[in-house]
Amino acid sequence: xxxxxxxYAIRAMIFIAQRSKTGNRVGIxxxxxxxxxxxxxxxxxxxxxxxxxxxxxxxxxxxGFYHEDESxxxxxxxxxxxxxxxxxxxxxxxxxxxxxxxxPCPIHxxxxxxRDDIYTMLEEAKVGEFSLQLEKNxxxxxxx
Amino acid sequence: xxxxxxxYAIRAMIFIAQRSKTGNRVGIxxxxxxxxxxxxxxxxxxxxxxxxxxxxxxxxxxxGFYHEDESxxxxxxxxxxxxxxxxxxxxxxxxxxxxxxxxPCPIHxxxxxxRDDIYTMLEEAKVGEFSLQLEKNxxxxxxx
DNA sequence: ATAATAGAAGATAAAAAAGTCTTTTATTAA
DNA sequence: TTAATAAAAGACTTTTTTATCTTCTATTAT
Numbered sequence: 001x002x003x004x005x006x007x008y009a010i011r012a013m014i015f016i017a018q019r020s021k022t023g024n025r026v027g028i029x030x031x032x033x034x035x036x037x038x039x040x041x042x043x044x045x046x047x048x049x050x051x052x053x054x055x056x057x058x059x060x061x062x063x064g065f066y067h068e069d070e071s072x073x074x075x076x077x078x079x080x081x082x083x084x085x086x087x088x089x090x091x092x093x094x095x096x097x098x099x100x101x102x103x104p105c106p107i108h109x110x111x112x113x114x115r116d117d118i119y120t121m122l123e124e125a126k127v128g129e130f131s132l133q134l135e136k137n138x139x140x141x142x143x144x
Numbered sequence: 145x146x147x148x149x150x151x152y153a154i155r156a157m158i159f160i161a162q163r164s165k166t167g168n169r170v171g172i173x174x175x176x177x178x179x180x181x182x183x184x185x186x187x188x189x190x191x192x193x194x195x196x197x198x199x200x201x202x203x204x205x206x207x208g209f210y211h212e213d214e215s216x217x218x219x220x221x222x223x224x225x226x227x228x229x230x231x232x233x234x235x236x237x238x239x240x241x242x243x244x245x246x247x248p249c250p251i252h253x254x255x256x257x258x259r260d261d262i263y264t265m266l267e268e269a270k271v272g273e274f275s276l277q278l279e280k281n282x283x284x285x286x287x288x
Numbered sequence: 289a290t291a292a293t294a295g296a297a298g299a300t301a302a303a304a305a306a307g308t309c310t311t312t313t314a315t316t317a318a
Numbered sequence: 319t320t321a322a323t324a325a326a327a328g329a330c331t332t333t334t335t336t337a338t339c340t341t342c343t344a345t346t347a348t
Contacts (some may be wrong), residue, residue, distance in 0.1 A: 060345025
């Protein structure tokens with residue numbers, strides 16, 4: 001569904017959102033451990049998201065990544081769009097470039113429905129909304 | 145959503161199904177042209193599907209790929225499983241290996257719903273059912 | 289000011305996916 | 319039986335994705 005890069009991005013953002021609630025900044029090392037991702041790789045991903053304004057950062061001692069109020073309202077759809085682009089939301093299921101209502105692929109309409117459902121789900125899910133279940137250990141972000 | 149390999153596979157299978165209705169066999173070259181895919185690449189894919197019994201083939205003059213009655217009832221889900229595996233249908237949206245009901249990722253339940261919808265849609269879509277719309281030029285398989 | 293900290297940036301490497309090329313094998317029509 | 323045809327198989331190349339390593343720059347506490 002998503003690229004690995006995007007999966008890491010979503011998990012990192014959810015983790016940062018949780019830590020930001022209490023005004024903390026988190027370093028790359030802590031994030032990498034918490035979501036079980038390659039340190040340098042997640043660093044690049046967050047730098048990218050930072051340039052795009054989906055996460056904030058500060059260098060130096062006591063520095064790290066954090067979310068301004070606005071960023072914790074960032075949706076999973078925003079992250080997917082920033083990393084994987086909008087192919088998942090608008091592209092043809094069979095990879096046809098010119099697939100559209102006028103020249104549809106055989107599964108065009110069925111696909112449109114599930115794509116829209118996915119989009120709605122990701123648009124409604126804000127990174128900040130998962131903090132409580134995470135704190136209660138009802139949900140997890142590590143891969144194994 | 146699917147790998148390119150899988151997209152080609154689905155398009156090729158739908159095309160073969162249509163031609164098989166009239167008892168014809170189609171060669172790789174014709175398939176490649178019809179769905180606008182790299183000839184040698186689609187050959188490999190179909191050899192794979194042939195080994196797995198989702199499509200039939202015959203070598204030599206008048207040979208080519210075709211569907212026995214059974215194969216035209218093959219669903220898109222069968223093709224996806226054969227090529228991409230069942231990760232799309234059973235895997236975690238955030239790429240967590242041990243994500244399950246007991247240890248769910250934050251979006252586990254929302255994801256399960258859309259995954260199930262996708263599966264249902266692909267399971268209900270049989271490669272043989274698109275022939276008529278294709279013949280009437282109501283739908284298309286070429287990428288540009 | 290200075291040393292320590294931590295992200296930014298760019299080069300490089302490894303792995304996976306996508307695509308190409310060549311040779312072999314099976315089939316059939318003549 | 320032979321020549322032509324078409325898939326099978328395997329080696330190889332390219333591109334993309336994923337991951338790592340090193341150097342640079344900004345920040346802060348002392």
